[in-house]
Amino acid sequence: MMFFREYERIYLYLLSVLVGVGGGLGAVVFRALTEAVGGFFFTDLLSRAPSPLFVVLLPVLGGLIVGPLSHLLAPETRGDGIVRVMEAIHRSGGSIRTRAGLVLICTSAITLGSGGSAGREGPIALIGASLASTIGRLLSVDPLGRRTLVLSGLAAGIAGTFNAPMGGAIFALEVVSRRISTSEAVPILLAAVVGKAVASSLIDPVPEFVNPSFIFTPFDIVFCFLMGPIFGCLAFLWVRSYQVIDDWFAALPISPAIKPALGGIVAGACGLFLYGYGIMGVGYGGINTVFEMAHSSPTDQLILLVLVLAIAKAVATGCTVGSGGSGGLFAPTLYIGTMLGLSFGIMTDRIFPGLVANPPDYGLLGMGAFFAGAASAPLTCIFMITEMTGSYAALPALIISCILSYSAADHLLGGGSMYTVKLDRQGISVGRPAAVLEGVTVDEIMARRLVVISPETTIRKVRDLIFEHNVSGFPVVEKGRLVGIIAFDDIRMVPQDKLDVLTASDLATRDVVTVTPDRSAKQAMDLLYANRVGRLPVVSPDDPGRIMGILTRSDIIRGYETRVAGKPPGNASVGHPPFYPPP
Known part of the structure; x- marks a missing residue:
């Protein structure tokens, strides 16, 4: 097992080098294309204009070209490219359409070349990320690895633009990923170094800004x-x-x-x-x-x-x-x-x-x-x-x-x-737990297999089932309808001589706090803490008496962990006991 894990790590490192090469090349190509488009607008077109005042119309002309292109071919290329990468990272596990990168090369070059006020780092970041996403998709990289590759492509593009590999890597982790982990940091830094090296070998790495004296007292x-x-x-x-x-x-x-x-x-x-x-x-x-x-x-x-x-x-x-x-x-x-x-x-x-x-x-x-x-x-x-x-x-x-x-x-x-x-x-999460849970529904993470008991079940039987299945309580169901919930706290003080006398109906909580499948995991977590309970019956929104599943704190935590890893939460039925109809 350790061998395969090490192999996967080395494989990801090799892919990050490939992504770094692509990100560095993308930075150089996009910069050259932007300068060429700028020469067309500000030299060729403006020289033919009857007055220099026509410079005000150049961004308008660029907008008339960019607007329909983005609207018809790739709406996600509108606006800031880094925001689009963040959306892909935190919503779809780093999946970015190849078309988006291709369209963005054209629309961004036209926007900047025609005089629009914007930066080229956002488009370069999305171009590098799109390339990385395509590589990950073609090579069937798992969602977590694809997320890392997308961040690597972004870092390589930024590093190639600014001649700053550490800055590019930290930007990808601090701004886009919103968390720093060794498993992501190593391939991202590797891609940033490669991206900077590729860009520096193709264009003279002249500093973007006048080098100051930096004399401080x-x-x-x-x-x-x-x-x-x-x-x-x-x-x-x-x-x-x-x-x-x-x-x-x-x-x-x-x-x-x-x-x-x-x-x-x-x-x-x-x-x-x-x-x-x-x-x-x-x-x-x-x-x-x-x-x-x-x-x-x-x-x-x-x-x-x-x-x-x-x-x-x-x-x-x-x-x-x-x-x-x-x-x-x-x-x-x-x-x-x-x-x-x-x-x-x-x-x-x-x-x-x-x-x-x-x-x-x-x-x-x-x-x-x-x-x-x-x-x-x-x-x-x-x-x-x-x-x-x-x-x-x-x-x-x-x-x-x-x-x-x-x-x-x-x-x-x-x-x-x-x-x-x-x-x-x-409503797109960007790394904060509350925001992540807002994007996960109860339906995605609830357990659909569960133990239920009837109101006639003795307290001794309830206690034995709690120990057998290692849970804190059970829904009480009568004729297929949820009528209450009974927890270990409700029965732990029952005397021994009453265990076979009292039933679940005698001690169950009738005023049950429930949740519906369409609610968010954040709303469910708030209900758990507000009512100081460990689990919530999930009921049908159309029929509050029909139980559909159960939701615990563990289910919510599992949903959070899988979502930030770039995977769909899935139904959290693993680890829960099978369904038992009421006796």
Whole structure:
């Protein structure tokens, strides 16, 4: 048995290497395709336009193409790709249609290339995850292994994009999986390293952002204690703002095929008035432009500019992704955090002159703190920014600001993040036990084989059956109808001379707490704890007297464990005694 388990582990590691190669290649191909589409829109088309003002129409044109493609071929490619991966992980055990990855390559490249405000990390994550899911399906990998492969593909894509294997692996575990285990961490990290190596061998691994000096004084550390909670609150505002925009577009009484074009109007307008600062597209070039301005001339006017850029990017991104455009929230969140961080650093230097070592360095601190709060991912930010900059000098300040921001945002968001708020409202669990149990029905986990007794059964017989079947009690059934329930607590104080005199009818609880098969496991668990009982008879919703099964705490726990493992709960009849008709 140990040999086969070891073989399965090595097999999964080999598959994770294969997935890592695919994820790294996917990151490179998608990046090249996005740049090619961008060249077509912003060079070929715009050069033929009668006025540069026509730049505002480019995202609209992109939306008119993307909307029908997504609507007709793969509706799951609308919005953020990482959210779709999380939905697949926590709802269907990592199963993602191959078509989704193929359609997403086209729709995301058009969204970003035409000037839509979004990130390429979300699409790359879904592309890598879709490839991994396809490999797992073709090779008949079990659901738990397929889930791990999907996370590995996502990590490889992120690692290949940012040249940050640790950051990609931690992102997959911390943000998407929402739990960290050794069995998942090893293949995921292996895939991330391979993905980064493949991407680096094909394109020059130049850092995405201007490498800062990272000169910090003890006063800078003190300012980070202030910066963290502030950025946690700002991250909360960003998540809620995006949620409002997303809800507004969802409520529009028009076809989803048209909505991305409406979002493109807003993105194009914001990009027109702030052209050259990265409002349109991914925005990394705009981050570097502002970094250079901050290093050369950190003026008061720059404070106003970066605040305007942060607001404009938030609005443009909300309308692009919230309307159904294909793209991610990852890069825009980094952009907004950078602008807010620069404003914080420059303003702090104005208020406390001479105490801030280098105000522009707060741009990357803000990037990390803001994303840590919005994505509920402090570890991801700490590792990723350290890898991207190649410097450990900022580690103390980064740890403080990211953890405090995460703590504040986590409290305000109730444990959610910008990736989970939409899933939570759809009833999709994202790793928290209560949310998982909401997605499991009583019908899936109840025991259909059970022992029942008649009201005439003596207490001695009831006691013997309890010991024989190792249960805490039985339903009492008369003429096929549930009339009560009797538990060991009801009979344990009965004197010996009364065991053959008293019957189940004398001691059974008549006011029985029941549950129907259509209720959630979370609702059933609440009933168990509220009434301090160990089991619930499951009755027909149309006929409350007809018993259909029994549900215990063990059944609920088993259902939770199988669901988070990516498997369907199934009927929990194993381990329960067979059905005995009333004597």
